[in-house]
Amino acid sequence: MDEYILEVRNLTKYFGGLKAIDNVSFKINRGEIYSIIGPNGAGKTTLFNMITGFIPPTEGEIFFQGQKINGLKPYQIARLGIGRTFQLTTLFMQNTVLENLLIGQKQTREFPVFHSIMSVKRRRVSQSEAVERAHAVAEFIGLGTFKNTMAAILPHGAQKQLSIGLALSGDPDLILLDEPLGGVDMDEIDMIIELIKKIRDEGKTICLIEHKMRVVMNISDRILALSYGKKLVEDLPEVVASNEDVIASYLGDRYAARG
Amino acid sequence: MDKKRKALCLGVLILIILIIPLFIKDEYYLHILVMSGIWIISALSLNLILGYAGQLNLAQGTFFGIGAYATGLLMQKMGLSFWAALPLGCLLTATIGFVTGLPTLRTRGHYFPIATMCLGIAIYYVIARWDDVTGGARGLFGLPRPDPIVIPFLGTISFESTASCYYLVSFLVFITIVVIHRLITSLSGKRLIAIRGNEDLAQALGINTMRDKVICFTISTFFAGLAGGVFASYMGSLMAENAHFVTSFEMLLNVMIGGVGTIIGPIIGAIFLPLLSEELHFLGGWRLVVYGLILILTIRFLPFGIVGGIRTALAKRHDKRGV
Amino acid sequence: MGILLQTLINGIMLGSVYAMVALGLTLIYGILNVPNFVHGTLYMIGAYIAYFAIVSFGAPYWVGLIVSLIILFAIGILLERIVFRPFYDKPLINSFIVAVGLILVLENTALSLWGPEFRQFAAPSDKVIKVMGVMITAQRIIVIVTAAVLIWLVHLFIKKTRLGSAIEATSQNPDGALLMGINISHMRGITFGIGTALAAVAAVLVGPILLIYPAMGHTVIGMAFVIIIIGGMGSFIGAVLGGYIIGILETLVTSYITNFFTEAIIFGLLVLLLAVRPTGLFGKPH
Numbered sequence: 001m002d003e004y005i006l007e008v009r010n011l012t013k014y015f016g017g018l019k020a021i022d023n024v025s026f027k028i029n030r031g032e033i034y035s036i037i038g039p040n041g042a043g044k045t046t047l048f049n050m051i052t053g054f055i056p057p058t059e060g061e062i063f064f065q066g067q068k069i070n071g072l073k074p075y076q077i078a079r080l081g082i083g084r085t086f087q088l089t090t091l092f093m094q095n096t097v098l099e100n101l102l103i104g105q106k107q108t109r110e111f112p113v114f115h116s117i118m119s120v121k122r123r124r125v126s127q128s129e130a131v132e133r134a135h136a137v138a139e140f141i142g143l144g145t146f147k148n149t150m151a152a153i154l155p156h157g158a159q160k161q162l163s164i165g166l167a168l169s170g171d172p173d174l175i176l177l178d179e180p181l182g183g184v185d186m187d188e189i190d191m192i193i194e195l196i197k198k199i200r201d202e203g204k205t206i207c208l209i210e211h212k213m214r215v216v217m218n219i220s221d222r223i224l225a226l227s228y229g230k231k232l233v234e235d236l237p238e239v240v241a242s243n244e245d246v247i248a249s250y251l252g253d254r255y256a257a258r259g
Numbered sequence: 260m261d262k263k264r265k266a267l268c269l270g271v272l273i274l275i276i277l278i279i280p281l282f283i284k285d286e287y288y289l290h291i292l293v294m295s296g297i298w299i300i301s302a303l304s305l306n307l308i309l310g311y312a313g314q315l316n317l318a319q320g321t322f323f324g325i326g327a328y329a330t331g332l333l334m335q336k337m338g339l340s341f342w343a344a345l346p347l348g349c350l351l352t353a354t355i356g357f358v359t360g361l362p363t364l365r366t367r368g369h370y371f372p373i374a375t376m377c378l379g380i381a382i383y384y385v386i387a388r389w390d391d392v393t394g395g396a397r398g399l400f401g402l403p404r405p406d407p408i409v410i411p412f413l414g415t416i417s418f419e420s421t422a423s424c425y426y427l428v429s430f431l432v433f434i435t436i437v438v439i440h441r442l443i444t445s446l447s448g449k450r451l452i453a454i455r456g457n458e459d460l461a462q463a464l465g466i467n468t469m470r471d472k473v474i475c476f477t478i479s480t481f482f483a484g485l486a487g488g489v490f491a492s493y494m495g496s497l498m499a500e501n502a503h504f505v506t507s508f509e510m511l512l513n514v515m516i517g518g519v520g521t522i523i524g525p526i527i528g529a530i531f532l533p534l535l536s537e538e539l540h541f542l543g544g545w546r547l548v549v550y551g552l553i554l555i556l557t558i559r560f561l562p563f564g565i566v567g568g569i570r571t572a573l574a575k576r577h578d579k580r581g582v
Numbered sequence: 583m584g585i586l587l588q589t590l591i592n593g594i595m596l597g598s599v600y601a602m603v604a605l606g607l608t609l610i611y612g613i614l615n616v617p618n619f620v621h622g623t624l625y626m627i628g629a630y631i632a633y634f635a636i637v638s639f640g641a642p643y644w645v646g647l648i649v650s651l652i653i654l655f656a657i658g659i660l661l662e663r664i665v666f667r668p669f670y671d672k673p674l675i676n677s678f679i680v681a682v683g684l685i686l687v688l689e690n691t692a693l694s695l696w697g698p699e700f701r702q703f704a705a706p707s708d709k710v711i712k713v714m715g716v717m718i719t720a721q722r723i724i725v726i727v728t729a730a731v732l733i734w735l736v737h738l739f740i741k742k743t744r745l746g747s748a749i750e751a752t753s754q755n756p757d758g759a760l761l762m763g764i765n766i767s768h769m770r771g772i773t774f775g776i777g778t779a780l781a782a783v784a785a786v787l788v789g790p791i792l793l794i795y796p797a798m799g800h801t802v803i804g805m806a807f808v809i810i811i812i813g814g815m816g817s818f819i820g821a822v823l824g825g826y827i828i829g830i831l832e833t834l835v836t837s838y839i840t841n842f843f844t845e846a847i848i849f850g851l852l853v854l855l856l857a858v859r860p861t862g863l864f865g866k867p868h
Binding site: 170 | 319438474
Binding site: 317562 | 820
């Protein structure tokens with residue numbers, strides 16, 4: 001088995017004349033927490049969208065478990081074993097927590113329509129398997145007591161937990177989390193950090209986009225810093241933290257935001 | 260216990276449906292029930308694609324028309340029996356649904372209703388102008404009722420009476436409900452709900468949304484064609500307007516006023532509106548104006564129709580008791 | 583040669599009508615972000631109002647045109663305020679269905695009040711002009727010239743007036759417009775009024791040439807959607823150019839290929855176009 005779970009090679013993306021991602025390459029090791037940081041507009045989410053097949057790269061290649069995945073459709077990439085969350089918390093808002101998690105199950109995404117209508121036994125077996133798994137995921141992400149609550153009325157932190165649960169529900173090997181702590185209260189942050197660690201302990205690989213620097217420095221095995229679509233540095237947290245370009249780009253961003 | 264009670268309720272309901280013709284002596288009311296049955300099938304077909312997959316298909320009435328014309332023409336021009344023409348008509352409708360669904364369902368958001376509206380207009384004009392085949396603007400007349408079924412030693416079932424048509428339509432309504440209910444309560448149904456909720460998220464979870472939308476669209480057009488085919492044989496004549504907006508509007512009204520996204524809603528709508536329509540007969544053409552106003556007010560104040568309103572009311576009562 | 587020229591002039595005339603209807607539709611789409619399915623029905627109402635002003639009240643043609651323009655402008659503002667405004671923060675599908683309900687109301691009101699029969703009012707001038715061996719009625723020239731002038735005026739309004747540039751800004755970037763302190767709900771009403779008035783004028787212009795009846799808007803609204811999808815939803819220039827192109831194309835198909843399946847061909851082509859480019863010819867990918 002390959003040591004790398006994901007390899008991105010010379011990825012470039014143009015939006016019209018704007019270069020959103022500029023010749024970026026990196027590899028993610030199996031079982032690590034790999035974080036991508038950078039000021040707003042650095043191209044982090046664009047990177048996620050290309051890895052998961054939502055937008056095609058202009059140039060470059062992406063390999064998952066040694067298989068080239070750019071050109072595949074989002075659902076095909078998801079079935080290969082990449083789960084993701086979206087920057088804006090994206091859930092099936094009108095459905096309950098359990099229904100949300102049921103939709104993400106392998107049994108749900110593949111069960112043929114023909115058998116849904118015609119068969120009795122296969123239908124019942126798959127359904128109870130999927131429901132069982134959905135219950136297990138609900139417990140795992142700490143929403144066991146909210147199973148029958150509609151997603152729209154969950155507190156924000158719980159919605160973030162559920163979105164991670166959705167990314168997990170298809171039992172992927174690699175999980176891409178887009179700002180899982182965005183807009184989350186102080187007391188809820190620890191809960192989500194614990195959840196991320198717990199997922200890693202299950203043997204899954206995590207790729208993280210996050211702005212809360214202290215958390216990123218603590219939790220990550222390695223960090224990739226981007227600025228204006230370019231790779232600034234990729235290294236261990238302490239090395240990245242002391243990198244002058246990173247500091248300049250972050251401080252620059254902070255000052256720009258204030259001014 | 261709960262299952263037993265459900266089965267009992269269902270049994271009683273079926274019994275009531277079976278004995279209704281014994282008590283209704285006025286043919287006209289039986290006729291309204293037959294029409295309700297046809298509207299139930301078509302409303303459920305629209306509800307499948309609109310209420311579950313979340314796609315507003317403005318050509319659903321056109322697929323009703325395709326089923327009607329196909330069944331009618333197969334009987335009249337090809338001399339087929341109703342029992343062969345109806346399934347063939349449904350299959351033809353579903354095939355056209357599949358072929359037209361492939362391009363239109365690639366679109367999202369605003370574009371899908373527009374694309375299906377254009378599709379509906381295109382097919383309507385083909386029906387309205389293809390004089391040699393469809394009779395064009397004059398329409399199609401003299402379509403036969405279903406042929407009698409001969410059961411050895413027991414006799415024949417003829418479909419000349421309204422009551423026998425009532426039983427036929429009730430049977431088809433039953434089949435439609437069973438198929439659609441099984442589909443939407445299954446894991447495949449969960450995928451449709453996911454597509455309605457958020458198509459991007461559904462894809463990120465590994466759902467082949469395009470494939471599911473096309474399958475759902477095809478099934479939905481099959482049942483629209485079924486309703487149309489029965490309509491053709493029962494009414495005996497067709498106008499090009501049957502394949503146009505008027506029919507789509509009728510379906511949309513039944514679905515929205517009954518309650519979109521539920522099975523019982525469109526059924527209630529399709530029974531309630533024709534009855535209301537009888538009461539409003541004195542209004543003449545203004546009846547449809549009233550319908551339009553009802554539709555607007557429903558969307559404004561009861562977005563989930565009668566069923567949604569009842570549910571909200573029940574939930575409120577429940578809450579009060581709880582406190 | 584003569585026939586081709588005749589066909590082209592008819593095409594440009596039809597194109598003028600399409601361009602105006604599509605321009606109204608695209609302006610409304612740009613600001614309200616809803617495909618306004620009622621647009622074709624309002625086009626029909628515009629024609630009837632001019633008809634009654636001219637035929638029943640004996641008003642001159644141009645007075646009828648202006649009366650129709652003003653009334654439809656007011657109706658547009660009212661509809662936006664009363665019917666559409668409550669649905670901006672609701673799921674998209676709700677405003678579609680409300681539009682469908684509104685079509686039912688307006689079209690059947692027209693049908694009940696005025697009956698299904700075809701009507702027509704007289705052109706302001708029945709002169710026939712002979713150019714290069716081709717006979718052209720004055721009304722055709724009036725349609726073409728008036729439409730061109732009006733489209734140009736709308737263009738000037740958007741480019742040169744404060745209100746117009748606010749509309750353009752809102753259409754291109756609603757959030758930015760909000761930040762700039764533009765009153766968006768005000769903008770929506772005005773745009774709906776202008777768009778509706780454009781459709782009314784288009785209907786009054788072709789009134790003397792085509793027939794007036796309650797379902798007259800069906801095909802026109804379909805065509806207008808074809809045009810703005812091809813031209814890019816919300817694009818001014820796309821709607822105008824697209825209008826003329828489709829008008830000429832339709833006339834050519836009718837004269838040279840088939841008289842019966844023109845609409846089927848054009849709408850069929852649109853469906854195929856959407857299959858290749860699900861967000862329209864110039865639309866951005868979602």
